[in-house]
Amino acid sequence: ARKNLARSKLRTSVSIIAIAIAIIAVVFIRGMITGMIESTYSNHINYKAGHIRVIDEEYKLKERLLSLYYPVDGFNGEAAAQMAEKLKEVEGVEQVIPRLKFGAVVDQEDELVRMMGWGVNPAEEIKFTKIDKNITEGRMVQLGNREVVMGAGLMKKLKREVGGKVTILYTTPFGSFKGSTFEIVGKAQSPLPMINDSIFYLPLDQAQRILEMPDQVTELLIITPDYNKTSLILPALNELFAKEDKTGKYSLQVWNKDYELIELYEMALNVYNFIYIFIIILASFALINTLIMIVNERTREIGMMTALGLKSREILYLFTIEGAIIGILGSAVGAVLGG
Template sequence: MKSFDVARTAFGNTMRSKMRTALTVIAIVIGAFTLTVTSGLAAGVNQTVDDMVAGYGDEDQLFIMPAAAMGMGEDTGPGPQEYDPDAAHQESEFGQAMLSDEDIETIEGIEGVTNVDPIFFVSPDYLEAEGTQYTLSSLGFPADSMAMELVAGDAPSRDAMEITIPDTWLTMFDEDAADYEDIDPEIALGETVEIGVSNMVLEQDTVEAEIVGVSTQNLAGIGGAPMPSHALNDELYEIQNSGLDIERPDAYVQAVADVDGLADNEQRLKEALQDEGMVGMTLEDMLGIIQSVIDAIAWVLYGFALIALLAASFGIVNTLLMSVQERTREIGLMKALGMSSGKVFGLFSMEAVVIGILGSVIGVALGLGGGFLANGWLTGSGGPLSTVGGLTLFALNVPALLAILGVIIVIAFLAGTLPAARAAKKDPIEALRYE
């Protein structure tokens, strides 16, 4: 019997008991479906993160903040601590630890750092558009503008008095619209707004800015608040820090350092900053927690899928053992006609593989179809996750799919070896006498 004949016969034999085979295949389908959806989910979110990282361009940048602001300051234990006037990062704004001018000089002095761009923390009072004032408790950081997901316009120019607004704020320009998604984002471009900010003695002043872009919030939260240009942010800070006769030292919420060969010097730079009480993070570091959570969820789902496949493997064993029992005389006849034990083993092993192929192909197809449909519904217009800009919830991962098919076929083959070996060992004379 040729290999093609073995495969054809194996397929026909699996269809003898359709109900029993179908139940076994369904168990494999569940496992294959779960594996496919899980791999697609992990691939989709990781693709989103990669796209966001790519949005920052080719420049090697390190985002630097005080260790205390990141909850990574020195662990001094419980109870009140003695005040140290010489301690680093005593400068603070609204109770938040800040970088000082000395810190910026320290960063500039680290080998490999070519430029440092300090960012002021600004807390304006309101944004006024078309005669109406809207609460504006905070602004985005100008350094994050390159990673914004824009639905219209461009990111603010560094030296111009420009700003972007999130798409959820479009109702400022069309209050009659039922939802901001019904408003053309182009309506806001070129509009002038006023931003009100209070100084140290609570006197308000305003700064005009032109809207040059409309953003949508991405997975990292960037784009969910108005994003000022560097020039606008600095102007607002000057007003916020004025009003007193004394001169207050500048304080920065973060600094963005350009580094030559960041990939080769990343660990050294981070250690140097840590020694100075600061934390340096790449964008991959900041988004890494998202990937870690998704990867953890994926491994849990992989575990459930493998449990389903383990249960399915017992189903294959049971199905083929019953098949061997029912076809004892047929096995005896095949061997009496000259079919070798190896061919008998191959025939029953192939039946197990056929069951594995059927279940894996159906499960993968259902997983891909369900994944892409869910991705379109959840992230598409009007979907629950449509407000997360640039989000890809499910993506095609060809190597993972091939691995899933391979693993399932191997599991099916291994599950079929016991029944196949039992069939191959049967004595043809005894098998022919079996009733």
């Protein structure tokens, strides 16, 4: 088979190169697309959904307004912290992260700068999102202190520096418009514009205090060992909520369900898989064309092999070996160069 392929080195080389280019394209494009989508999934999980999110059923409809009227206040109002402890007892739950999100503004030179406050448990947040890695100046907030960490872009808008003070205006669930002053103890620099330009972190207990929402949060994020296997613990969680949640007001949102953007990305992945197959099929035409030319050139040789007693199956096997060699060489070159 090697000698036969060497008869027309140019033709064989062109076939190998065509297959190699196709493999390189598939490896490169697939790696790039997969990397981009995985990064999007990671950001979505870290800053939006967790692996499973516990929210009030009504909050889902009002989330864009950052409504505080539908909090997570525990099973039958027993407190969000106690609910979190019960969730941690479920097998497969590694972490439960409380967040209290609310809208706020700062009056900056007669202009209102809109932003979003995240009341968080600093230890849980650092463990999950590694937010401390993004803090380029200062430190993360600490429970019990009237302090905030702001995105670098937001601090620039407000013309504030680490160590300075900022008075934040907000509305409580009871409709009261209030203001509170905090010390800025850290500046976060994130590749995400939302974190950079709109978000500030404050201790969860301080957020609950100023908003008059004791033991309440807007969401609890449940973290599992592997987000791709989240569905495995859903039955146990559903059983817990069926037993404990007498009001039936809570909803469990899996990270890739009920989120339009994520569903679009999953559809895009399927489309890209068809594109990869199409590229490989196009490259295979070069191999098929080469084999057809080889067969046409060796008609007399095929006749001689038949006369010598070789069966059609054995002759076909010889040509199949030649095609396999071209395919394997092209794939190997493409995999090495593409990787």
